[in-house]
Amino acid sequence: MTEIKVVTNILKTNDEFAAQNQQLLAEKGIFCINLMSAPGSGKTTILEKVIDRLKNSLKIAVIEGDIYTSKDAERIGAHGVPVVQINTEGACHLDANIIRKALDALDLSQIELLIIENVGNLVCPAEFLIGEDIKVMVLSTPEGSDKPLKYPLMFEKARAIVLNKVDLLGSTSFNKEEFYHDVRSLNPTTNIFETSCVTQHGIGELCDWLKNQTYTKIKKER
Amino acid sequence: MTEIKVVTNILKTNDEFAAQNQQLLAEKGIFCINLMSAPGSGKTTILEKVIDRLKNSLKIAVIEGDIYTSKDAERIGAHGVPVVQINTEGACHLDANIIRKALDALDLSQIELLIIENVGNLVCPAEFLIGEDIKVMVLSTPEGSDKPLKYPLMFEKARAIVLNKVDLLGSTSFNKEEFYHDVRSLNPTTNIFETSCVTQHGIGELCDWLKNQTYTKIKKER
Numbered sequence: 001m002t003e004i005k006v007v008t009n010i011l012k013t014n015d016e017f018a019a020q021n022q023q024l025l026a027e028k029g030i031f032c033i034n035l036m037s038a039p040g041s042g043k044t045t046i047l048e049k050v051i052d053r054l055k056n057s058l059k060i061a062v063i064e065g066d067i068y069t070s071k072d073a074e075r076i077g078a079h080g081v082p083v084v085q086i087n088t089e090g091a092c093h094l095d096a097n098i099i100r101k102a103l104d105a106l107d108l109s110q111i112e113l114l115i116i117e118n119v120g121n122l123v124c125p126a127e128f129l130i131g132e133d134i135k136v137m138v139l140s141t142p143e144g145s146d147k148p149l150k151y152p153l154m155f156e157k158a159r160a161i162v163l164n165k166v167d168l169l170g171s172t173s174f175n176k177e178e179f180y181h182d183v184r185s186l187n188p189t190t191n192i193f194e195t196s197c198v199t200q201h202g203i204g205e206l207c208d209w210l211k212n213q214t215y216t217k218i219k220k221e222r
Numbered sequence: 223m224t225e226i227k228v229v230t231n232i233l234k235t236n237d238e239f240a241a242q243n244q245q246l247l248a249e250k251g252i253f254c255i256n257l258m259s260a261p262g263s264g265k266t267t268i269l270e271k272v273i274d275r276l277k278n279s280l281k282i283a284v285i286e287g288d289i290y291t292s293k294d295a296e297r298i299g300a301h302g303v304p305v306v307q308i309n310t311e312g313a314c315h316l317d318a319n320i321i322r323k324a325l326d327a328l329d330l331s332q333i334e335l336l337i338i339e340n341v342g343n344l345v346c347p348a349e350f351l352i353g354e355d356i357k358v359m360v361l362s363t364p365e366g367s368d369k370p371l372k373y374p375l376m377f378e379k380a381r382a383i384v385l386n387k388v389d390l391l392g393s394t395s396f397n398k399e400e401f402y403h404d405v406r407s408l409n410p411t412t413n414i415f416e417t418s419c420v421t422q423h424g425i426g427e428l429c430d431w432l433k434n435q436t437y438t439k440i441k442k443e444r
Binding site for chain 2: 071090120142150
């Protein structure tokens with residue numbers, strides 16, 4: 001009984017902090033994306049491409065979640081947008097409390113689109129609200145087309161799913177038919193984008209969608 | 223205070239169950255490997271190759287850990303060795319208690335090498351002992367050479383690290399020099415194998431090592 005009670009409290013507390021974060025971001029007119037995937041699917045590289053294409057039309061900031069190192073924040077910072085690095089020091093996901101602290105380190109009046117890159121993990125990050133408007137997830141073709149059914153929660157919760165590294169489709173056993181079938185069975189209305197950061201395939205389409213989502217939320221004129 | 227106490231108890235209980243599993247496996251003369259990696263690095267495919275090469279010289283069994291589905295157990299079962307599928311139904315790692323139950327489902331008198339394929343997750347599985355003799359981990363080249371420093375725990379604890387999908391080295395930005403440097407800084411004595419399940423590169427070397435490790439533990443004549 002004690003164990004169950006504590007777990008409930010932790011999740012309840014997290015949800016309360018997440019609601020506070022969401023309210024703060026709404027007041028400031030900020031659209032917030034929780035970007036999730038397994039390690040190495042290409043989240044940071046996609047983010048670099050998105051920033052380069054959208055930074056002239058949107059005020060973008062990034063929160064980088066990693067267990068250790070500031071490698072990703074250094075990569076993002078080189079693209080000229082504000083970035084905060086969170087090191088969870090062992091924890092396998094971001095939670096709303098740590099995001100609350102990271103928000104204190106940003107000038108929220110200068111942000112329209114805030115992208116939070118979660119810890120690389122296809123499981124745990126999907127369980128914790130952090131204050132986001134939407135979740136976006138990345139799966140890369142070398143990971144395999146069996147992943148949606150094996151790790152369903154993240155696929156169920158994502159408003160958009162980015163199938164990345166499509167330039168490697170010919171070098172892997174990835175089955176696009178299985179992927180689309182299984183994703184649609186879990187999440188019939190999600191938006192699916194196919195991208196390659198090598199060939200730039202699909203990056204423009206993804207950016208257009210992200211821009212439209214942001215403009216709609218912050219009621220910015222197109 | 224309550225929260226800390228509960229977490230301590232959970233980990234302590236897990237370690238006690240793990241010690242019981244390890245003792246049981248030792249009594250039965252079984253060498254046990256905890257096989258870990260991020261999702262999609264190729265654990266199951268490597269396992270299929272290892273089984274095909276070693277099943278005539280060693281009695282092998284497999285425990286498959288997945289959040290949902292029995293896809294991996296079906297793949298392993300097709301190779302003619304005993305296999306038990308665990309579905310964690312949401313949990314992001316295997317623990318010693320669930321392994322204890324899985325061991326009940328196997329005829330331990332007919333096993334020399336037991337390979338437990340953990341849930342695909344580069345973080346949490348490394349934190350939980352399950353009764354293994356050694357941990358073996360897989361990193362695939364498309365995941366990137368920055369992963370050891372970003373996810374150090376698993377790299378620190380692995381007795382062997384398999385760098386898989388080396389056939390894709392030319393199609394990715396993987397930096398082998400960075401990989402070897404960072405792995406050696408975290409774990410100077412680990413064994414590193416480079417493999418490709420497409421070209422079969424390195425599979426023989428990995429199998430020889432696994433066979434030697436098993437024979438040494440179970441004191442089998444070579």
